[in-house]
Amino acid sequence: MLRILDALLLIFLLVTAIGVVRTKDLLGAAIIFSAYSLTMAIIWQQLSAPDLALTEAAVGAGVTTVLFLITISRTVRREDE
Amino acid sequence: MKKGLAIFALLLLWVLLISTVVVLPPMGSPENPTYTHIVPRYLEKGVEEGGAHNIITGIILNYRGYDTMGEVTVIFTALMAVLAVLGRENFLLHTSKAEMSTVEKSIIVKSVARFLTPFIVLFALYIIFHGAESPGGGFQGGAILGASIIIITLTLGLAFVTKKLSLKYRVLFESAGPLGFFIIGMVGILCGQNFLTYLLPCVALAYQDLVRHLLLIIVEIGIGVGGGAIIASIFFAMEKVEKE
Numbered sequence: 358m359l360r361i362l363d364a365l366l367l368i369f370l371l372v373t374a375i376g377v378v379r380t381k382d383l384l385g386a387a388i389i390f391s392a393y394s395l396t397m398a399i400i401w402q403q404l405s406a407p408d409l410a411l412t413e414a415a416v417g418a419g420v421t422t423v424l425f426l427i428t429i430s431r432t433v434r435r436e437d438e
Numbered sequence: 439m440k441k442g443l444a445i446f447a448l449l450l451l452w453v454l455l456i457s458t459v460v461v462l463p464p465m466g467s468p469e470n471p472t473y474t475h476i477v478p479r480y481l482e483k484g485v486e487e488g489g490a491h492n493i494i495t496g497i498i499l500n501y502r503g504y505d506t507m508g509e510v511t512v513i514f515t516a517l518m519a520v521l522a523v524l525g526r527e528n529f530l531l532h533t534s535k536a537e538m539s540t541v542e543k544s545i546i547v548k549s550v551a552r553f554l555t556p557f558i559v560l561f562a563l564y565i566i567f568h569g570a571e572s573p574g575g576g577f578q579g580g581a582i583l584g585a586s587i588i589i590i591t592l593t594l595g596l597a598f599v600t601k602k603l604s605l606k607y608r609v610l611f612e613s614a615g616p617l618g619f620f621i622i623g624m625v626g627i628l629c630g631q632n633f634l635t636y637l638l639p640c641v642a643l644a645y646q647d648l649v650r651h652l653l654l655i656i657v658e659i660g661i662g663v664g665g666g667a668i669i670a671s672i673f674f675a676m677e678k679v680e681k682e
Contacts, residue, residue, distance in 0.1 A: 407573035
């Protein structure tokens with residue numbers, strides 16, 4: 358059962374990693390990156406590294422996403438002009 | 439001539455690097471030096487020598503204390519770089535970008551943020567203080583502390599938070615990480631030991647373990663409070679908008 362969960366998480370990680378690179382929209386990419394970090398946090402927990410899981414969940418999924426979103430909100434989209 | 443010399447230098451560098459890579463121990467092999475000496479030592483004596491039941495905390499604060507001190511200093515330097523470019527916020531002059539938004543924030547979001555923030559802060563403090571016993575520690579707790587400040591700023595506004603969290607004290611908190619490390623490190627020197635020694639010989643033998651635990655927790659608090667304040671300050675610097 359846990360094996361299947363691990364496999365699903367890894368597949369989801371791959372999908373989100375490709376999604377971040379392939380998405381043109383920066384806002385969408387930032388949100389997908391947050392999902393990637395959260396998946397990575399669960400995988401760290403599965404690999405018995407709870408310290409890293411905590412860091413990844415707090416910094417990767419939380420703080421970094423907020424900083425990305427602020428940066429996006431303060432910049433102008435080129436394709437709109 | 440110059441181009442040929444450049445190509446020759448690059449080729450030489452390439453040959454050097456490739457020949458180094460070839461003789462590196464195979465990746466992930468259990469016979470690598472790290473797995474034969476360091477890991478067993480850490481696992482066998484880590485709790486006893488590191489002074490923390492959570493071996494990872496013992497490693498990052500004791501065996502690799504210099505590394506962690508460098509990391510804390512790097513975060514502090516990052517804050518200084520951000521402030522040099524963007525400047526400090528001032529609640530009289532600035533307001534937050536989220537407040538300027540035309541979208542009305544719902545009462546549910548506001549009340550949930552108000553209600554949850556004390557619990558998030560409590561959780562962060564638990565992670566900081568309990569870092570020596572269970573997973574967690576200064577960095578993780580500090581990030582959660584910073585995140586709680588970000589949540590309350592996004593919902594209740596910059597002026598509300600920066601009035602409560604006055605700049606006078608935040609400046610002190612920001613430097614708590616490197617400062618805590620240096621002060622605790624100097625305690626070791628004053629005791630006639632090396633920099634960053636936690637097991638002090640000038641303390642009575644019966645209390646040495648207790649003092650070491652206390653020093654580790656002080657360093658953790660420094661890292662946590664410092665990290666939280668730095669995250670909050672970077673966020674404030676990026677979020678501020680001039681009032682009209």
